[in-house]
Amino acid sequence: MESVNTTSDRPCDPRCLVKSEAGISEGNVGQGVVDFPVAVVLPAAGSGERMGLSTPKQFCTFLNRPLISFTIETFERIPWIETIVVVVAKESHDQMLHIIDRFHHTKVKVVEGGATRHRSIFNGLQAFSESMEGPSPLPRPKVVIIHDAVRPFVEEDFLLKITLAAKEQGASGAIRPLVSTVIATTSEGYLDHSLERTKYRASEMPQGFLYDIIFQAYQRCSEFDFEFGTECLHLALQYSGTNAKLIEGPQTLWKVTYKRDLAAAECVIKETLSLSACLISGTMAETVELASKLQKNLAAHSMTLDLHPFVKGNDELLSKTRNFIQISARRESLSEITEMVKVLEEMNHALLYPVVIIWVHLCMSEEPFHRQNPDELSSIMDISMKAKQRNILLYGIEVIHSKIPELWERSVERLSEITAALIRDRNPAFTGQLLQA
Numbered sequence: 560m561e562s563v564n565t566t567s568d569r570p571c572d573p574r575c576l577v578k579s580e581a582g583i584s585e586g587n588v589g590q591g592v593v594d595f596p597v598a599v600v601l602p603a604a605g606s607g608e609r610m611g612l613s614t615p616k617q618f619c620t621f622l623n624r625p626l627i628s629f630t631i632e633t634f635e636r637i638p639w640i641e642t643i644v645v646v647v648a649k650e651s652h653d654q655m656l657h658i659i660d661r662f663h664h665t666k667v668k669v670v671e672g673g674a675t676r677h678r679s680i681f682n683g684l685q686a687f688s689e690s691m692e693g694p695s696p697l698p699r700p701k702v703v704i705i706h707d708a709v710r711p712f713v714e715e716d717f718l719l720k721i722t723l724a725a726k727e728q729g730a731s732g733a734i735r736p737l738v739s740t741v742i743a744t745t746s747e748g749y750l751d752h753s754l755e756r757t758k759y760r761a762s763e764m765p766q767g768f769l770y771d772i773i774f775q776a777y778q779r780c781s782e783f784d785f786e787f788g789t790e791c792l793h794l795a796l797q798y799s800g801t802n803a804k805l806i807e808g809p810q811t812l813w814k815v816t817y818k819r820d821l822a823a824a825e826c827v828i829k830e831t832l833s834l835s836a837c838l839i840s841g842t843m844a845e846t847v848e849l850a851s852k853l854q855k856n857l858a859a860h861s862m863t864l865d866l867h868p869f870v871k872g873n874d875e876l877l878s879k880t881r882n883f884i885q886i887s888a889r890r891e892s893l894s895e896i897t898e899m900v901k902v903l904e905e906m907n908h909a910l911l912y913p914v915v916i917i918w919v920h921l922c923m924s925e926e927p928f929h930r931q932n933p934d935e936l937s938s939i940m941d942i943s944m945k946a947k948q949r950n951i952l953l954y955g956i957e958v959i960h961s962k963i964p965e966l967w968e969r970s971v972e973r974l975s976e977i978t979a980a981l982i983r984d985r986n987p988a989f990t991g992q993l994l995q996a
């Protein structure tokens with residue numbers, strides 16, 4: 560069992576931007592309501608056979624991070640959750656410690672999993688219990704949340720509902736409507752009967768329990784349960800006589816099981832990252848006009864651009880987004896981009912999610928920038944190569960300020976489309992290029 564640092568030094572989770580727009584700001588949902596210790600057990604010792612990859616799915620990466628890191632981040636941001644126990648296979652122990660260190664995760668303890676999910680969960684629960692052998696136990700929680708490590712999208716307000724219901728009822732669980740009818744088959748592989756779908760629900764995660772109830776259930780359950788069971792709520796009912804309160808959760812609770820689920824998870828995160836951007840335009844009339852047009856056009860792509868000067872130390876502003884668009888007509892502005900990269904690196908702003916910087920060069924003459932300054936092209940590439948190593952993706956776009964209104968409008972439209980695509984896709988392949996709008 561290992562412990563790691565307990566301070567958190569990270570900018571806002573982009574997914575909380577969604578909540579903040581929905582009026583739910585991170586971190587104050589449960590304060591004052593949860594006045595008892597809460598811990599989480601994340602079973603993550605599976606092999607991910609259905610994913611069909613050599614890497615267990617919890618360690619498959621997207622946006623330069625393993626799936627499990629996104630799930631841990633969700634829980635470590637919640638102030639009323641004290642401890643996160645991650646249960647991994649013995650052979651993944653060092654890899655898990657590396658992930659914790661690499662992404663500065665907090666509150667995390669790592670314990671060894673078992674041959675089945677129930678055995679892994681029980682091992683996780685035992686981390687809180689006195690035992691003759693082994694290191695000193697973690698402080699015993701009043702409520703323990705059990706959540707599959709391969710379900711990265713769970714929101715604080717739903718976790719609060721599950722936690723409070725578990726405190727009151729002894730057990731609680733997330734459910735979702737079935738999307739396919741459940742049928743029973745004969746031994747010959749024919750239809751025996753179908754279940755009336757309205758009477759059934761899919762059991763999802765998170766689930767919450769009074770710690771003593773679920774720990775007792777695992778102490779009493781059979782070898783058959785350990786070997787073949789998949790439902791913690793059943794154990795609580797069968798062995799602790801506790802009937803779980805069922806709470807319908809959002810559709811984002813899905814479990815990453817197949818390859819398509821990994822692609823879907825990446826898509827959800829990218830969508831959330833692209834909701835906002837910081838737009839820096841300087842004071843020149845033409846750049847201010849272009850910024851205003853860009854802001855209006857990107858609103859049509861569901862992107863909110865806030866016009867702000869990029870001020871070092873303005874952590875409140877910088878923590879709100881991971882997208883920065885600098886519009887400039889001056890050649891020297893590349894040095895400003897270098898400074899921006901330096902500030903973002905010092906803030907570790909790209910630790911968890913790739914940061915996008917788009918340098919828009921407004922060419923006031925008919926002679927494109929790259930013809931006027933051929934050596935600058937290599938500078939953009941050099942700056943972007945270094946920035947990419949720190950998860951900062953730098954793109955260049957050149958737009959010529961045509962005197963012909965139709966040409967100018969068409970260029971602005973193309974600039975908007977390219978900008979939206981770069982922010983949304985965050986494709987490292989296009990970094991360092993000077994694209995033409």
Ligand SMILES: Nc1ccn([C@@H]2O[C@H](COP(=O)(O)OP(=O)(O)OP(=O)(O)O)[C@@H](O)[C@H]2O)c(=O)n1
Pocket residue numbers: 601602603604605606607608609610615616617646672673674675676677679680707708709814815816
């Ligand atoms: N012995 C096991 C088996 C599963 N799990 C965890 O339980 C969660 C849900 O299980 P599942 O989706 O079935 O994961 P796998 O067993 O890895 O997937 P598969 O059945 O495709 O092999 C996952 O986070 C998985 O890592 C675990 O901790 N210990």
Ligand SMILES: O=P(O)(O)OC[C@@H](O)[C@@H](O)[C@@H](O)CO
Pocket residue numbers: 676707762763764789790791814
């Ligand atoms: O069954 P699997 O091992 O694929 O995954 C575990 C799921 O069954 C479980 O997370 C929910 O059904 C709730 O118990």
